[in-house]
Amino acid sequence: MLEELKKQVYGANMLLPKYGLVTFTWGNVSGIDREKQLFVIKPSGVEYDKLTADDMVIMDMEGNKVEGKYNPSSDTATHLELYKAFPKVGGIVHTHSSWATSWAQAGRGIPCYGTTHADYMYGEIPCVRCLTKEEIEGAYEKNTGLLIADYFMDKDYEAVPAVLCKNHGPFSWGKDANEAVHNAVVLEEVAKMAARCERINSEVAPAPAELQDKHYYRKHGANAYYGQK
Amino acid sequence: MLEELKKQVYGANMLLPKYGLVTFTWGNVSGIDREKQLFVIKPSGVEYDKLTADDMVIMDMEGNKVEGKYNPSSDTATHLELYKAFPKVGGIVHTHSSWATSWAQAGRGIPCYGTTHADYMYGEIPCVRCLTKEEIEGAYEKNTGLLIADYFMDKDYEAVPAVLCKNHGPFSWGKDANEAVHNAVVLEEVAKMAARCERINSEVAPAPAELQDKHYYRKHGANAYYGQK
């Protein structure tokens, strides 16, 4: 069942250690089949070098396990809420990657200081607030998803495919699991350069809007001319 | 004698270079057999790429060598005091890992800024004071262990399985040698992100208590639901 998607999600999970985004099991990737209304996610706490495509867990949109010998990632309820809120998203990633997590712990969004950021993310990468005591003690992972969804309700989640959760870490997404991982790598690189940039010039201001526009639309939308499309 | 434990402790020692926690021979792992009241520890100053399981040294709880062709780690007396003070600990690690040692040199405990920390360590990772002149000039390594034991006398050493020694470096522990190394890796990662986080936001405050509780108890205790347990 969903063999292709399980392979793809497995492969995308294995990119996390390849790109240095995870220590131990601190990350998970999922991918969704919108027609079947099922998504595939990494099992909870299984080490990457022991993981196989068959270990992937299939979940339905009510959060029930449909197939899989393992428990799904403990962050599954967050993924589920994001899939519900972001209908064009096909893959989601959560990591504790070092630089993005440092910004999340600092409780700050990442300003757009240059074209590396603007090529992929349109404007500041937001940091949503910490959950309240009630939200934490209730359905914590689900509430994390609801908070992110709420933040993006009046924003373009395709133009800003990543978010930081205060005191926690980043989530990113994309049209499929691979693009979601791609955006997680971009996020980490952008987080690193933004932190260093502020050390080099403590008065630094975000890049001008017209430069952000230029680079974003060089890669996205009808007039994109980057790459071989 | 203690062949299994020697293999396990050897394997745990070899994880230190694998995870980038040691330069040269600047680290050591031990593991204890509580029934036999013997512990196994790395020999002093032997290079990791020449180390074998047979090189491990067996010590008794009076600090006498019971077996082994080499001298035990120069930090053996510290390990011994920790085993005496922490009856549920099965493995201990000492390293000079770069970020944790930078905090130790700075003389500061590591505040809990986020869930990566809270998942493993409950609250601030403490930094104990530098030893006094008398303690240093006396039984230095033993006094290091006594100081740590004294600090934890009224605290939960299982909930905070690591400590920084001012002007020196970290010790960590766990139910066995492998878990102690696991905690050393976590400590290094947490130390790195906390330092960066403070640069990104110099006004940053620790994560709310309820979030620390949530994440710690997601992985520990009767209601844990992380992983496959």
Place this chain on the structure above:
Amino acid sequence: MLEELKKQVYGANMLLPKYGLVTFTWGNVSGIDREKQLFVIKPSGVEYDKLTADDMVIMDMEGNKVEGKYNPSSDTATHLELYKAFPKVGGIVHTHSSWATSWAQAGRGIPCYGTTHADYMYGEIPCVRCLTKEEIEGAYEKNTGLLIADYFMDKDYEAVPAVLCKNHGPFSWGKDANEAVHNAVVLEEVAKMAARCERINSEVAPAPAELQDKHYYRKHGANAYYGQK
């Protein structure tokens, strides 16, 4: 056509991942045949581990593609302007390497703090201004090249073979594609050490002029005595 140059430019492009200067496809190298008035450049957005020498694109000095199955790098017009302005340059590199880009985002040139810098670059590595709204919305990549060319009009582009573009990233050049990459590596290393140096001493001043002279002329010009020349 231009088989040798294509191989050389391909090889120089492959040095970018080798030296850790690129993430994904965020970089490009070109090389020019001055006699034939043609230059060879990496195709746009093609992944490094799939790249071959045959994928290189040949361009003429009017910016027309002469040979190649792919679109040339989206930065081709910048390369072209630099080749026109810098007649002794044989190769050009653009990357988003992490430290150099952090300086570019910070909008600061890199002061010469020591001999590592002085051995290769004579004086501060400049950071040119961000393009104006008109320049960005017009022929953006060409205008980037014109701005750099304009900055160096009354300066020695051979003595300072690199530049930072504000809010964007670095370009470097050399007598051929390999030397241009060599200078990109030097730039990244120098950018890293200058940033750290300012953290270690916030009052640091550039190295004395006579030391900069000594090291630069130890490696360059008629009286050079470094190496085997």
Place this chain on the structure above:
Amino acid sequence: MLEELKKQVYGANMLLPKYGLVTFTWGNVSGIDREKQLFVIKPSGVEYDKLTADDMVIMDMEGNKVEGKYNPSSDTATHLELYKAFPKVGGIVHTHSSWATSWAQAGRGIPCYGTTHADYMYGEIPCVRCLTKEEIEGAYEKNTGLLIADYFMDKDYEAVPAVLCKNHGPFSWGKDANEAVHNAVVLEEVAKMAARCERINSEVAPAPAELQDKHYYRKHGANAYYGQK
């Protein structure tokens, strides 16, 4: 001639890229035969992955080349002066390793903040002044050696086997070429942790003298008890 020493010095040179202390050819190791009054040094500007033991250059104590097809390192005259001034030194290393060079560029000695430093270097690792205009324009490399020798005239060069040259980079030494490289690795690690430590606590003070004594003499001198000696 001196085949054993050439092999040893070659091997020690190859440790520089292994330990990440050099970019390109920015480093050199030498070793001396005190009886024959000859020393062996890396050739100038030859890439590490093309280097062989046979490429090593033999020099006499007047700075004449005795054997070798290549020019010796451009820093040979500095090595020579250090061998003359430090009679118990058997090997010398110069690198532009990133953290040590950042301190050198910052013009600051590295305070002893902890036991990692104290285990190998007794007290602050000094940073000697920049050479004067006259010294630079004269016999620059020789004057670098004389300045270091002059600084250590009334100090113990065996207890502090490393120095930073302002605006330039580090030199280290030891009883042979391998120990000199060992000390270069220690220096880099200590430089990194001291810089980070000052960021974590801007009020940090050096480790107490008694702790520095304890650790230094745990590894050195008649009462040393670290390792298997």
